[in-house]
Amino acid sequence: MSVTIRDVARVSGFSIKTVSNVINGHPQLRPETRQRVEDAIEELGYRPNLSARNLRSGRSGVIGLIIPDLTTAYFAELADAVMRTAAARGLAVLIEPIGSGRENELAALRGQHRHMVDGVIYSSLTLGAGDADLLKSVDTPLVVLGDTSFDGQVDRITMANTAGARAATEHLLAAGRRRVLALAAHEGDIVASAELRLAGYREAIEAAGLAFDPQLVCYADSWHRRGGAASMTKLLEDGVAFDGVFAFNDTLALGAMRVLQESGRRIPQDVAIVGFDDLDETRYSLPALSTVNPRRDDIATAAVETLLRRIEGGPELEAIEIETGFSLEIRESSGGSDQKATSATNAA
Amino acid sequence: MSVTIRDVARVSGFSIKTVSNVINGHPQLRPETRQRVEDAIEELGYRPNLSARNLRSGRSGVIGLIIPDLTTAYFAELADAVMRTAAARGLAVLIEPIGSGRENELAALRGQHRHMVDGVIYSSLTLGAGDADLLKSVDTPLVVLGDTSFDGQVDRITMANTAGARAATEHLLAAGRRRVLALAAHEGDIVASAELRLAGYREAIEAAGLAFDPQLVCYADSWHRRGGAASMTKLLEDGVAFDGVFAFNDTLALGAMRVLQESGRRIPQDVAIVGFDDLDETRYSLPALSTVNPRRDDIATAAVETLLRRIEGGPELEAIEIETGFSLEIRESSGGSDQKATSATNAA
DNA sequence: CCATCAGGGTACAACGTTGGAAGCAGTCGG
DNA sequence: CCGACTGCTTCCAACGTTGTACCCTGATGG
Structure with a gap:
């Protein structure tokens, strides 16, 4: 022993x-x-011995992180940020990748490791306002990362979707682009972030005195490279004219960029493009992709601290919602050399 | 309560x-x-209550996974595979990303969470045979994932580096390519997998009755997109002639492929290219990248089972080394439509 | 009719830790 | 010179679980 x-x-x-x-x-x-x-x-x-300490104190010093999967760059980078933040506070992170789909997301709430973590950070795609009661019924302290509101009943960290999208679009407009694509909404708007980013795009367009043109809003069924490539292929076939693209996330942007280049268009000369997420990869693409940096470190910090507050405070504590700031990373794909334009918001 | x-x-x-x-x-x-x-x-x-059970039994049902970072696709996919395997055996996985560099790797062995896991799977890049004693001095059950041997003193899972590299190169030769690049060895060969893959490449070249041409072996300091792109740029500048590329990993291949396409070369018509790792991404690149699939699921399964065996068996148990099989995924980048050619080995 | 036995159940201690209550000097005020 | 207080230290119990030892009941055999 x-x-x-x-x-x-x-x-x-x-x-x-x-x-x-x-x-x-x-x-x-x-x-x-x-x-x-x-x-x-x-x-x-x-x-x-942590088991003994935990048994005695009711704490384990471990928090859970529930995400769809680790192989998607966005979630891998999120997990990385959460782990670094948690480590700084002496916490370990138990990652539970649950796959996609509503059923899996629900099952995770009853997951087998729930009783060995002090609390859970839950990055959800499909849960909506109607699930607030469900989330409240879970007796583990819980913080949700996501863009759907739960009527203020659940602690939630969200990113500056609308403001970020607006800033990205404004940046393209300021560079003289007049026909900017919004790539890509979801059919039926099941995903809240798509809706919010589209709203930001529209705000920018209208604030510039331009008409919102539904033809410039395209759709994709998946927010991956493949979806971005497929959407862009279709747009080119349809002969839609455009000189800028605001992609709702980076992988969509990369997929679209690839198709644009294959078709002989130059980026940013013919088409300027901006993504969203600031994936590590965007720094290495050719050209380097301009993107909205959602400040994953801030998100992770807010999530961990809110979770700790909830663990201390118990279920009676009033739920809070935090929207983190963002910055716009201007790189080659939208004509920047590599400056950084910053614009941040923070609201409770 | x-x-x-x-x-x-x-x-x-x-x-x-x-x-x-x-x-x-x-x-x-x-x-x-x-x-x-x-x-x-x-x-x-x-x-x-797991803490109580653990306190009583001395087991936690949690294993550690020590990797350099989560944002590298290879490790994210490895972690994913390990987690799925572990979950099937009722184990949770505590990931500890330690950054790169020998110092960090050593520090991780004394990591703070060591006492709350039953054992550790350790994916190392820089540890070498000389560190066998060090690894043995750690009292936590340990399985190493890596290509460096520790004189059979430490449980180790390794992949079919040489055989996989040989198969990839043979595939290019069989398609009629005669000047195949090896991209990219490390200066000084500090990384064992580079050495092993280069050996497999050389075996294939010589078995085909061709001369091993050192000019076709190039170097990169990092096995990332950037390194692949930089190497390829330099090769084109130097005017080296080639009609095939065996890249030592997928990100190198993707970086190189990008530069080749920018230079106007068609893949696979002008240059056929094969990578190594079978990252998810290779399926979505344009063209889809042929690659050696190291069977991460097999690696993960072998690692978890070897670790469990070690946990049960204690330190006296003789150490084992397992080499997992591989398969060659032939995709568009080397002329395949999308068939799969399989060739596997398994040795203890 | 009592000893034996087996199946099926119970009481108790222990894993390593921490909070609460109490002990025990030495010091100070009256 | 006694009692209260201060500043540490110690003892005891408890967190929830499981292994060991034991007990009980009813059936069986001598």
Whole structure:
């Protein structure tokens, strides 16, 4: 067996409780005592047994992160940010990739690892306002990352979808583009972020005194490279004229960019393009993709801190919603050399 | 507090231990008793407290996965595979991304979460044979994923680097290519997989009766898109003639492919290209990239099972090394429509 | 009719930790 | 010189689970 607090007590010559007090930073301890205990801990290489501590305290120091999957760049980068934030607070992260689809998302709420985490950060795509009661019925502290509101009944972190989309579109308009595509809404608008980003796009168009042209709004069934490529292929076939593209996420943008280049169009000379998400990859594409940086680190920080607040505060605490800021990363695909234009908002 | 085994005992009318026996599937129980206990469990929605179980049994049901980072597609997909395998065995996975560099890798071995996992799967890039003693000194059960041997002293899962590379190169040769690039070795060969894949490439070249031409072996400092692009740019500038490329991994291949296309070369007509890793992305690139599929699921399964074996068996158990099989995924970039050619090896 | 036995159940201790209550010096005020 | 107080330290119990040892009941055999 490994070294326990009992061994530390024996070696240091103090009682078990005194050692425990040292570990937990209790105030009333003679410095000398503290020092001798710490020496013994050091000497033995003692580390508290988390299971026992957890059993006693009801805490595990582990939080869960529920995401659709890890192989999508967006979620991998989100997970990375959450893990770094959590690690800074001494928390470990248990990732649960649940696959896509509403059924899987619901099943995850009853997941088998729920009882070994202090709380859960839940990145959902398909849950909507109607599921607020369901989420409230889960007795694990919960923070949702997502763009659908739950009537303020559930802690939620959301990103600046509309403002970010508007800034991206305005940037294209400011560069003289007049026919900017919105790529790509969802049929039926089941995904909230699509709706919000489309709204931001429209705001920018109308604020510039241009007419909102439904022909420039295209659709894709998946927000992946493939969807972006397919949409763009169809647009070119249809002969729609445009000189700018605001893609609702980076992979759509990359897929579209690829098709545009295959068709002989130059980026940004013929078509300027801006994405959304600031995936690592966008820095390495040719040309480097301009994009809205949703500040994943801020999202992760807000999520972890809100979760900790909920864990401390219990279910009675009033739910909060936080919208994080964004910045616009102007790269080659929209004509920038590589400056950064920043515009941030923060609202509770 | 949540529902405990005590509540189940009270409701079902049996003792705590009897309930425990039902949960743990002890044989000597009247079916009726079993049924009534299970009914009570169902009724109360009881779930065993893992911390208590773990404290009692010394097991946590959690394994650690130490990888450089999650944002690299290869590791994200590896993590995904490990998590799926582990989930099928009722294990949760605690991912610890440690950044790159030898120092970080060493630090991870003494990581803070080590005491809350039953064992660790460790994907290392920089550890070498000289570190065998170091690895053995870690008292947590450990399985290494990597291409460097530790003299058979540490459990290790490795992939078919040489055979896979040879198959990829042979495929290009069989399609009539005569000047096939090897992209890209590491300067100084610090990374074992580079060395092994280069050996496989060379085997194929020589087995075909061709001369191994050092001019066709190029170098890159990073196995990322950027490195592939930079290498290819330099090759084109240098005017090196070639009609095929075996890239040591997929991101190198994608970076190189991009530069080739920008230069006006057609893939696969002018240059056929094969990668290594079978990243999800390779299916969506244009053209779809042929690649060596290292069977990540097999690697993950072997890793988890070897780890479980080590956890059960203790440190005395003799270390094993497993080399998983591979298959060659022939896609558009090397002229295939989308067939799959398979060739697998398995050795202990 | 009692000893034996087996199936099926129960009581108790222990895993390592921490909070609460209490103990125990030494110091200070009356 | 006694009692209260202060500043540490110690003992005890408890978190929820499971293994060990034991007990009970009814059936069986001598």
